Amino acid sequence: MSSHSAAGSELGRGFNPFEPGFATDPFAFYARARREAPVCYSPLFDFWFVTGASEIVEITRDPARFSSVHNMTPVIPLAPEAEALLEQGFDVFRTQGLINNDPPTHTRVRALFSQAFTPRRIALLEPMVRAVTDELVDGLVKDGGADMVAQLAYPLPIRVIGDMMGIPRADLPQMKAWTDDFMFLLGGNEPPERRLERVRGILAYGRYCQAMIEERRRSPRDDLTTAMVEARVDGESFTTAEIVQQMVILFVAGHETTTNALGTALFSLLQQSEVWRGLGGDPGLFLAAFEEGVRFHSPVQCEPRTTTTKVELGGASLPEGAKLHLVYAAANRDETVFESPDKFNIRRENPNRHFGFGYGVHFCVGAPLARIEGRIALEVLRARLPNLRLAPDFEPEYDMNLFFRGLKRLPVRWDAP
Protein backbone atom coordinates (compact mmCIF):
# COMPACT_ATOMS: atom_id res chain seq x y z
CA MET A 1 0.00 0.00 0.00
CA SER A 2 1.07 3.54 0.54
CA SER A 3 4.29 4.59 2.26
CA HIS A 4 2.04 6.94 4.20
CA SER A 5 -0.29 4.12 5.15
CA ALA A 6 -0.17 4.56 8.96
CA ALA A 7 -0.90 8.27 8.75
CA GLY A 8 -3.12 7.61 5.78
CA SER A 9 -5.57 5.24 7.41
CA GLU A 10 -6.18 7.56 10.35
CA LEU A 11 -6.44 10.56 8.06
CA GLY A 12 -8.69 8.71 5.63
CA ARG A 13 -11.32 8.21 8.30
CA GLY A 14 -11.22 11.94 9.06
CA PHE A 15 -12.42 12.93 5.59
CA ASN A 16 -16.14 13.37 6.08
CA PRO A 17 -17.80 16.48 4.63
CA PHE A 18 -21.11 15.25 6.10
CA GLU A 19 -19.84 15.56 9.65
CA PRO A 20 -21.14 18.69 11.40
CA GLY A 21 -18.25 21.08 11.70
CA PHE A 22 -16.21 19.79 8.73
CA ALA A 23 -17.77 22.38 6.41
CA THR A 24 -16.90 25.27 8.71
CA ASP A 25 -13.18 24.83 8.11
CA PRO A 26 -12.17 21.89 5.93
CA PHE A 27 -8.86 23.64 5.14
CA ALA A 28 -6.99 22.66 8.31
CA PHE A 29 -7.79 19.02 7.55
CA TYR A 30 -6.70 19.43 3.92
CA ALA A 31 -3.39 20.97 5.03
CA ARG A 32 -2.65 17.98 7.25
CA ALA A 33 -3.55 15.58 4.44
CA ARG A 34 -1.26 17.43 2.00
CA ARG A 35 1.63 17.12 4.44
CA GLU A 36 1.10 13.55 5.63
CA ALA A 37 -0.59 11.65 2.78
CA PRO A 38 -1.44 13.69 -0.34
CA VAL A 39 -3.13 10.60 -1.81
CA CYS A 40 -5.11 8.99 0.98
CA TYR A 41 -7.77 6.25 1.14
CA SER A 42 -11.18 6.97 2.65
CA PRO A 43 -12.79 3.74 3.91
CA LEU A 44 -16.09 5.55 4.43
CA PHE A 45 -16.49 6.48 0.77
CA ASP A 46 -14.20 3.88 -0.77
CA PHE A 47 -12.22 6.49 -2.68
CA TRP A 48 -8.78 8.04 -2.59
CA PHE A 49 -8.78 11.74 -1.92
CA VAL A 50 -5.96 13.73 -3.47
CA THR A 51 -4.90 16.96 -1.80
CA GLY A 52 -1.46 17.82 -3.28
CA ALA A 53 -1.29 20.33 -6.14
CA SER A 54 1.42 18.43 -8.05
CA GLU A 55 -0.58 15.16 -7.90
CA ILE A 56 -3.71 16.98 -9.11
CA VAL A 57 -1.78 18.51 -12.02
CA GLU A 58 -0.44 15.06 -12.94
CA ILE A 59 -3.93 13.50 -12.84
CA THR A 60 -5.79 16.21 -14.75
CA ARG A 61 -3.18 16.21 -17.52
CA ASP A 62 -3.48 12.47 -18.04
CA PRO A 63 -7.08 11.50 -18.87
CA ALA A 64 -5.87 8.19 -20.38
CA ARG A 65 -4.91 6.91 -16.92
CA PHE A 66 -7.39 9.01 -14.93
CA SER A 67 -10.80 8.78 -16.55
CA SER A 68 -13.82 11.05 -16.07
CA VAL A 69 -16.30 8.57 -17.51
CA HIS A 70 -17.79 7.69 -14.11
CA ASN A 71 -17.81 11.27 -12.84
CA MET A 72 -21.58 11.61 -12.64
CA THR A 73 -22.17 8.35 -10.77
CA PRO A 74 -23.65 8.91 -7.28
CA VAL A 75 -20.79 8.67 -4.77
CA ILE A 76 -23.04 6.70 -2.41
CA PRO A 77 -24.64 4.11 -4.73
CA LEU A 78 -28.41 4.20 -5.24
CA ALA A 79 -30.49 1.41 -3.69
CA PRO A 80 -31.87 -1.18 -6.21
CA GLU A 81 -35.37 0.30 -5.85
CA ALA A 82 -34.10 3.75 -6.78
CA GLU A 83 -32.10 2.32 -9.70
CA ALA A 84 -35.22 0.55 -10.99
CA LEU A 85 -37.24 3.76 -10.79
CA LEU A 86 -34.50 5.71 -12.58
CA GLU A 87 -34.66 3.24 -15.48
CA GLN A 88 -38.17 4.51 -16.24
CA GLY A 89 -36.78 7.81 -17.51
CA PHE A 90 -33.54 9.49 -18.60
CA ASP A 91 -30.55 8.24 -16.63
CA VAL A 92 -28.72 11.52 -16.21
CA PHE A 93 -26.11 9.82 -14.03
CA ARG A 94 -24.85 7.39 -16.66
CA THR A 95 -25.48 9.08 -20.01
CA GLN A 96 -22.21 10.51 -21.23
CA GLY A 97 -21.86 14.19 -22.01
CA LEU A 98 -19.00 16.63 -21.53
CA ILE A 99 -17.98 16.43 -17.88
CA ASN A 100 -18.16 12.61 -17.71
CA ASN A 101 -16.28 11.84 -20.90
CA ASP A 102 -12.67 11.27 -22.01
CA PRO A 103 -10.74 12.21 -25.13
CA PRO A 104 -11.15 11.74 -28.03
CA THR A 105 -14.96 12.07 -27.65
CA HIS A 106 -14.60 14.67 -24.91
CA THR A 107 -12.42 16.80 -27.20
CA ARG A 108 -15.08 16.88 -29.92
CA VAL A 109 -17.98 17.59 -27.57
CA ARG A 110 -15.90 20.21 -25.80
CA ALA A 111 -15.21 22.04 -29.09
CA LEU A 112 -18.97 22.63 -29.44
CA PHE A 113 -19.33 23.98 -25.91
CA SER A 114 -16.20 26.12 -26.21
CA GLN A 115 -17.75 27.93 -29.19
CA ALA A 116 -20.66 29.04 -27.01
CA PHE A 117 -18.41 30.15 -24.14
CA THR A 118 -15.48 31.97 -25.77
CA PRO A 119 -14.52 35.11 -23.83
CA ARG A 120 -15.57 37.18 -26.89
CA ARG A 121 -19.06 35.66 -27.05
CA ILE A 122 -19.47 35.92 -23.32
CA ALA A 123 -18.39 39.57 -23.40
CA LEU A 124 -21.48 40.20 -25.56
CA LEU A 125 -23.59 39.10 -22.58
CA GLU A 126 -22.18 41.84 -20.37
CA PRO A 127 -25.14 44.25 -20.85
CA MET A 128 -27.60 41.46 -20.00
CA VAL A 129 -25.64 40.45 -16.87
CA ARG A 130 -25.45 44.11 -15.80
CA ALA A 131 -29.18 44.59 -16.39
CA VAL A 132 -30.09 41.52 -14.29
CA THR A 133 -27.76 42.69 -11.49
CA ASP A 134 -29.18 46.23 -11.55
CA GLU A 135 -32.71 44.88 -11.49
CA LEU A 136 -31.89 42.81 -8.39
CA VAL A 137 -30.23 45.75 -6.64
CA ASP A 138 -33.16 48.04 -7.58
CA GLY A 139 -35.38 45.65 -5.66
CA LEU A 140 -33.44 45.95 -2.40
CA VAL A 141 -31.56 49.25 -2.41
CA LYS A 142 -34.09 51.07 -0.19
CA ASP A 143 -34.09 48.34 2.47
CA GLY A 144 -30.71 49.10 4.04
CA GLY A 145 -30.12 45.38 4.56
CA ALA A 146 -30.41 42.04 2.75
CA ASP A 147 -29.31 38.45 2.63
CA MET A 148 -26.92 38.62 -0.31
CA VAL A 149 -27.02 34.86 -0.87
CA ALA A 150 -30.81 34.71 -1.30
CA GLN A 151 -31.23 38.11 -2.91
CA LEU A 152 -28.26 38.37 -5.26
CA ALA A 153 -25.80 35.46 -5.37
CA TYR A 154 -28.59 32.96 -6.06
CA PRO A 155 -30.92 34.84 -8.47
CA LEU A 156 -28.20 36.44 -10.64
CA PRO A 157 -26.49 33.32 -12.05
CA ILE A 158 -29.70 31.28 -12.23
CA ARG A 159 -31.42 33.98 -14.29
CA VAL A 160 -28.39 34.39 -16.56
CA ILE A 161 -27.96 30.67 -17.32
CA GLY A 162 -31.77 30.31 -17.52
CA ASP A 163 -31.95 33.09 -20.14
CA MET A 164 -29.04 31.57 -22.07
CA MET A 165 -30.74 28.17 -22.16
CA GLY A 166 -34.16 29.67 -22.95
CA ILE A 167 -35.86 28.61 -19.69
CA PRO A 168 -38.85 30.78 -18.72
CA ARG A 169 -38.14 32.76 -15.52
CA ALA A 170 -41.31 31.36 -13.91
CA ASP A 171 -39.88 27.84 -14.16
CA LEU A 172 -36.59 28.63 -12.40
CA PRO A 173 -37.70 27.72 -8.83
CA GLN A 174 -38.83 24.31 -10.09
CA MET A 175 -35.54 23.87 -11.96
CA LYS A 176 -33.68 24.74 -8.76
CA ALA A 177 -35.64 22.09 -6.82
CA TRP A 178 -34.78 19.46 -9.47
CA THR A 179 -31.15 20.59 -9.41
CA ASP A 180 -31.12 19.93 -5.66
CA ASP A 181 -32.52 16.44 -6.36
CA PHE A 182 -29.65 15.85 -8.76
CA MET A 183 -26.94 17.19 -6.44
CA PHE A 184 -28.22 15.39 -3.35
CA LEU A 185 -28.34 12.09 -5.21
CA LEU A 186 -24.88 12.66 -6.68
CA GLY A 187 -23.00 13.83 -3.61
CA GLY A 188 -25.40 13.66 -0.67
CA ASN A 189 -26.13 11.14 2.04
CA GLU A 190 -29.87 10.98 2.74
CA PRO A 191 -32.22 8.19 3.91
CA PRO A 192 -33.48 5.79 1.19
CA GLU A 193 -37.06 7.17 1.12
CA ARG A 194 -35.78 10.70 0.55
CA ARG A 195 -33.54 9.41 -2.25
CA LEU A 196 -36.55 7.77 -3.92
CA GLU A 197 -38.43 11.07 -3.86
CA ARG A 198 -35.43 12.73 -5.42
CA VAL A 199 -35.30 10.11 -8.20
CA ARG A 200 -38.95 10.99 -8.94
CA GLY A 201 -37.77 14.60 -9.21
CA ILE A 202 -35.07 13.55 -11.70
CA LEU A 203 -37.69 11.76 -13.84
CA ALA A 204 -39.85 14.90 -13.91
CA TYR A 205 -36.76 16.99 -14.72
CA GLY A 206 -36.00 14.69 -17.66
CA ARG A 207 -39.55 15.03 -19.00
CA TYR A 208 -39.36 18.82 -18.74
CA CYS A 209 -36.06 18.93 -20.67
CA GLN A 210 -37.40 16.49 -23.27
CA ALA A 211 -40.40 18.77 -23.90
CA MET A 212 -38.05 21.75 -24.37
CA ILE A 213 -35.86 19.77 -26.78
CA GLU A 214 -38.86 18.67 -28.86
CA GLU A 215 -40.14 22.21 -28.96
CA ARG A 216 -36.75 23.51 -30.19
CA ARG A 217 -36.65 20.81 -32.89
CA ARG A 218 -39.98 22.19 -34.17
CA SER A 219 -39.13 25.87 -33.73
CA PRO A 220 -35.47 26.72 -33.18
CA ARG A 221 -34.55 29.81 -31.14
CA ASP A 222 -31.40 31.72 -30.37
CA ASP A 223 -30.51 29.84 -27.18
CA LEU A 224 -28.14 27.15 -25.88
CA THR A 225 -30.84 24.47 -25.94
CA THR A 226 -31.34 25.00 -29.69
CA ALA A 227 -27.54 25.02 -30.13
CA MET A 228 -27.36 21.57 -28.52
CA VAL A 229 -30.25 20.31 -30.67
CA GLU A 230 -28.55 21.55 -33.85
CA ALA A 231 -24.99 20.49 -32.89
CA ARG A 232 -23.25 17.75 -34.87
CA VAL A 233 -20.28 15.69 -33.68
CA ASP A 234 -18.70 13.78 -36.59
CA GLY A 235 -21.89 14.43 -38.57
CA GLU A 236 -24.15 13.00 -35.86
CA SER A 237 -26.68 14.82 -33.68
CA PHE A 238 -26.83 14.28 -29.94
CA THR A 239 -29.61 11.92 -28.82
CA THR A 240 -32.43 13.33 -26.67
CA ALA A 241 -30.95 11.51 -23.64
CA GLU A 242 -27.56 13.15 -24.27
CA ILE A 243 -29.09 16.61 -24.58
CA VAL A 244 -31.11 16.07 -21.39
CA GLN A 245 -27.90 15.13 -19.56
CA GLN A 246 -26.08 18.18 -20.93
CA MET A 247 -28.94 20.49 -19.98
CA VAL A 248 -28.93 19.16 -16.42
CA ILE A 249 -25.16 19.63 -16.11
CA LEU A 250 -25.08 23.03 -17.77
CA PHE A 251 -27.84 24.33 -15.56
CA VAL A 252 -26.32 23.13 -12.28
CA ALA A 253 -22.77 24.06 -13.27
CA GLY A 254 -24.03 27.40 -14.53
CA HIS A 255 -25.57 28.61 -11.29
CA GLU A 256 -24.87 26.68 -8.08
CA THR A 257 -21.11 27.16 -8.44
CA THR A 258 -21.38 30.87 -9.15
CA THR A 259 -23.89 31.40 -6.33
CA ASN A 260 -21.38 29.90 -3.91
CA ALA A 261 -18.51 31.84 -5.47
CA LEU A 262 -20.30 35.20 -5.27
CA GLY A 263 -21.45 34.72 -1.68
CA THR A 264 -18.08 33.62 -0.35
CA ALA A 265 -16.03 36.19 -2.31
CA LEU A 266 -18.23 39.02 -1.04
CA PHE A 267 -17.98 37.66 2.50
CA SER A 268 -14.17 37.69 2.44
CA LEU A 269 -14.12 41.17 0.93
CA LEU A 270 -16.46 42.58 3.56
CA GLN A 271 -14.41 40.97 6.31
CA GLN A 272 -11.56 43.26 5.19
CA SER A 273 -13.51 46.49 5.00
CA GLU A 274 -10.49 48.55 3.92
CA VAL A 275 -10.01 46.21 0.93
CA TRP A 276 -13.69 46.57 0.02
CA ARG A 277 -13.45 50.35 0.18
CA GLY A 278 -10.21 50.32 -1.85
CA LEU A 279 -11.89 48.44 -4.69
CA GLY A 280 -13.64 51.63 -5.77
CA GLY A 281 -10.40 53.24 -6.91
CA ASP A 282 -9.18 50.48 -9.24
CA PRO A 283 -11.67 48.88 -11.64
CA GLY A 284 -9.16 46.14 -12.54
CA LEU A 285 -9.36 44.78 -9.02
CA PHE A 286 -12.98 43.55 -9.18
CA LEU A 287 -12.08 40.57 -11.33
CA ALA A 288 -8.96 39.85 -9.26
CA ALA A 289 -11.10 39.93 -6.12
CA PHE A 290 -13.63 37.46 -7.51
CA GLU A 291 -10.83 35.20 -8.77
CA GLU A 292 -9.14 35.20 -5.37
CA GLY A 293 -12.50 34.29 -3.84
CA VAL A 294 -12.70 31.26 -6.15
CA ARG A 295 -9.18 30.22 -5.09
CA PHE A 296 -9.64 30.88 -1.40
CA HIS A 297 -13.07 29.26 -0.92
CA SER A 298 -13.18 26.77 -3.83
CA PRO A 299 -16.96 26.63 -4.44
CA VAL A 300 -16.29 23.33 -6.23
CA GLN A 301 -14.29 21.52 -3.55
CA CYS A 302 -13.73 18.21 -5.31
CA GLU A 303 -14.17 16.33 -8.59
CA PRO A 304 -13.78 12.59 -9.19
CA ARG A 305 -11.64 10.49 -11.53
CA THR A 306 -11.19 6.70 -11.94
CA THR A 307 -7.89 4.95 -12.68
CA THR A 308 -7.80 2.92 -15.90
CA THR A 309 -4.63 1.04 -14.85
CA LYS A 310 -2.45 0.45 -11.76
CA VAL A 311 -0.82 3.72 -10.73
CA GLU A 312 1.84 4.95 -8.29
CA LEU A 313 0.91 8.39 -7.09
CA GLY A 314 1.92 10.61 -4.18
CA GLY A 315 3.44 7.66 -2.31
CA ALA A 316 0.37 5.45 -2.75
CA SER A 317 -0.17 2.40 -4.98
CA LEU A 318 -3.60 2.49 -6.59
CA PRO A 319 -5.24 -0.48 -8.31
CA GLU A 320 -6.99 -0.25 -11.68
CA GLY A 321 -10.54 1.05 -11.19
CA ALA A 322 -9.64 3.06 -8.06
CA LYS A 323 -11.98 5.97 -7.48
CA LEU A 324 -10.24 9.28 -6.82
CA HIS A 325 -11.55 12.53 -5.43
CA LEU A 326 -9.45 15.48 -6.53
CA VAL A 327 -9.70 18.05 -3.78
CA TYR A 328 -9.19 21.26 -5.78
CA ALA A 329 -9.91 23.16 -2.56
CA ALA A 330 -6.80 21.61 -0.99
CA ALA A 331 -4.60 22.30 -4.03
CA ASN A 332 -5.78 25.92 -3.83
CA ARG A 333 -4.13 26.21 -0.41
CA ASP A 334 -0.93 24.36 -1.37
CA GLU A 335 2.03 26.35 -0.06
CA THR A 336 4.30 25.06 -2.84
CA VAL A 337 2.14 27.00 -5.32
CA PHE A 338 0.72 29.95 -3.36
CA GLU A 339 2.51 32.27 -0.98
CA SER A 340 0.63 32.54 2.34
CA PRO A 341 -2.17 30.40 0.89
CA ASP A 342 -4.49 30.89 3.88
CA LYS A 343 -4.54 34.63 3.32
CA PHE A 344 -7.30 36.16 1.17
CA ASN A 345 -5.20 38.50 -0.96
CA ILE A 346 -6.73 40.15 -4.00
CA ARG A 347 -3.35 41.38 -5.19
CA ARG A 348 -1.73 38.03 -5.90
CA GLU A 349 0.72 38.03 -8.78
CA ASN A 350 -0.72 34.97 -10.47
CA PRO A 351 -4.44 35.02 -9.71
CA ASN A 352 -5.30 32.82 -12.67
CA ARG A 353 -3.10 29.88 -11.75
CA HIS A 354 -5.48 28.49 -9.13
CA PHE A 355 -7.43 25.21 -9.24
CA GLY A 356 -10.88 26.62 -8.49
CA PHE A 357 -11.99 26.12 -12.09
CA GLY A 358 -10.25 22.77 -12.30
CA TYR A 359 -7.17 22.00 -14.40
CA GLY A 360 -6.26 20.19 -17.61
CA VAL A 361 -8.72 18.99 -20.27
CA HIS A 362 -11.84 19.48 -18.11
CA PHE A 363 -10.94 23.05 -17.09
CA CYS A 364 -14.24 24.87 -16.54
CA VAL A 365 -15.74 25.77 -19.90
CA GLY A 366 -18.03 28.31 -18.18
CA ALA A 367 -15.19 30.24 -16.48
CA PRO A 368 -15.54 33.29 -18.79
CA LEU A 369 -19.22 33.54 -17.83
CA ALA A 370 -18.58 33.08 -14.10
CA ARG A 371 -15.87 35.76 -14.26
CA ILE A 372 -18.14 38.28 -15.93
CA GLU A 373 -20.92 37.63 -13.41
CA GLY A 374 -18.51 37.90 -10.48
CA ARG A 375 -16.87 41.09 -11.70
CA ILE A 376 -20.13 42.85 -12.52
CA ALA A 377 -21.86 41.85 -9.29
CA LEU A 378 -18.99 43.25 -7.22
CA GLU A 379 -18.78 46.41 -9.35
CA VAL A 380 -22.50 47.12 -9.04
CA LEU A 381 -22.60 46.45 -5.28
CA ARG A 382 -19.57 48.65 -4.67
CA ALA A 383 -21.07 51.47 -6.75
CA ARG A 384 -24.67 51.32 -5.55
CA LEU A 385 -24.66 50.30 -1.90
CA PRO A 386 -22.63 52.85 0.03
CA ASN A 387 -20.86 51.62 3.12
CA LEU A 388 -21.84 47.99 2.53
CA ARG A 389 -20.89 45.91 5.58
CA LEU A 390 -21.54 42.55 7.23
CA ALA A 391 -24.48 42.41 9.62
CA PRO A 392 -23.30 42.68 13.23
CA ASP A 393 -22.58 39.31 14.90
CA PHE A 394 -22.78 37.42 11.61
CA GLU A 395 -21.45 33.88 12.03
CA PRO A 396 -20.91 32.08 8.72
CA GLU A 397 -22.64 28.74 8.19
CA TYR A 398 -21.87 26.60 5.18
CA ASP A 399 -23.79 24.13 3.05
CA MET A 400 -21.49 21.37 1.88
CA ASN A 401 -21.82 18.10 0.03
CA LEU A 402 -19.06 16.04 -1.55
CA PHE A 403 -18.65 18.56 -4.35
CA PHE A 404 -19.90 22.04 -3.48
CA ARG A 405 -19.44 24.37 -0.52
CA GLY A 406 -21.09 27.75 -0.05
CA LEU A 407 -22.60 30.09 2.52
CA LYS A 408 -26.16 29.45 3.67
CA ARG A 409 -26.74 33.19 4.20
CA LEU A 410 -24.85 36.46 3.95
CA PRO A 411 -26.69 39.16 5.91
CA VAL A 412 -25.38 42.65 5.13
CA ARG A 413 -26.28 46.28 5.85
CA TRP A 414 -25.73 49.58 4.04
CA ASP A 415 -26.76 53.20 4.38
CA ALA A 416 -30.07 53.31 2.54
CA PRO A 417 -30.73 56.44 0.43
Ligand code: HEM
Ligand atom coordinates in the same frame (compact mmCIF):
# COMPACT_ATOMS: atom_id res chain seq x y z
C1 HEM B 1 -17.31 30.30 -10.00
C2 HEM B 1 -18.05 29.46 -10.72
C3 HEM B 1 -17.57 28.12 -11.21
C4 HEM B 1 -16.70 27.26 -10.65
C5 HEM B 1 -15.96 27.39 -9.32
C6 HEM B 1 -16.58 26.13 -11.55
C7 HEM B 1 -15.74 25.04 -11.34
C8 HEM B 1 -15.52 24.03 -12.25
C9 HEM B 1 -14.57 22.97 -12.09
C10 HEM B 1 -13.66 22.78 -10.89
C11 HEM B 1 -14.61 22.18 -13.20
C12 HEM B 1 -13.71 20.98 -13.50
C13 HEM B 1 -14.43 19.65 -13.43
C14 HEM B 1 -13.48 18.46 -13.46
O1 HEM B 1 -12.28 18.61 -13.21
O2 HEM B 1 -13.96 17.34 -13.70
C15 HEM B 1 -15.64 22.73 -14.05
C16 HEM B 1 -16.03 22.19 -15.26
C17 HEM B 1 -17.14 22.64 -15.95
N1 HEM B 1 -17.87 23.77 -15.72
FE1 HEM B 1 -17.57 25.10 -14.24
N2 HEM B 1 -17.41 26.32 -12.62
C18 HEM B 1 -18.03 27.54 -12.46
C19 HEM B 1 -18.93 28.12 -13.32
C20 HEM B 1 -19.45 27.52 -14.44
C21 HEM B 1 -20.45 28.08 -15.32
C22 HEM B 1 -21.04 29.48 -15.16
C23 HEM B 1 -20.73 27.12 -16.26
C24 HEM B 1 -21.67 27.13 -17.42
C25 HEM B 1 -22.44 28.05 -17.80
C26 HEM B 1 -19.88 25.98 -15.99
C27 HEM B 1 -19.86 24.82 -16.73
C28 HEM B 1 -18.90 23.83 -16.60
C29 HEM B 1 -18.86 22.65 -17.47
C30 HEM B 1 -19.85 22.32 -18.59
C31 HEM B 1 -17.73 21.92 -17.07
C32 HEM B 1 -17.21 20.61 -17.69
C33 HEM B 1 -16.08 20.93 -18.62
C34 HEM B 1 -15.45 19.68 -19.20
O3 HEM B 1 -15.65 18.58 -18.68
O4 HEM B 1 -14.72 19.82 -20.21
N3 HEM B 1 -19.12 26.25 -14.90
N4 HEM B 1 -16.16 23.86 -13.47
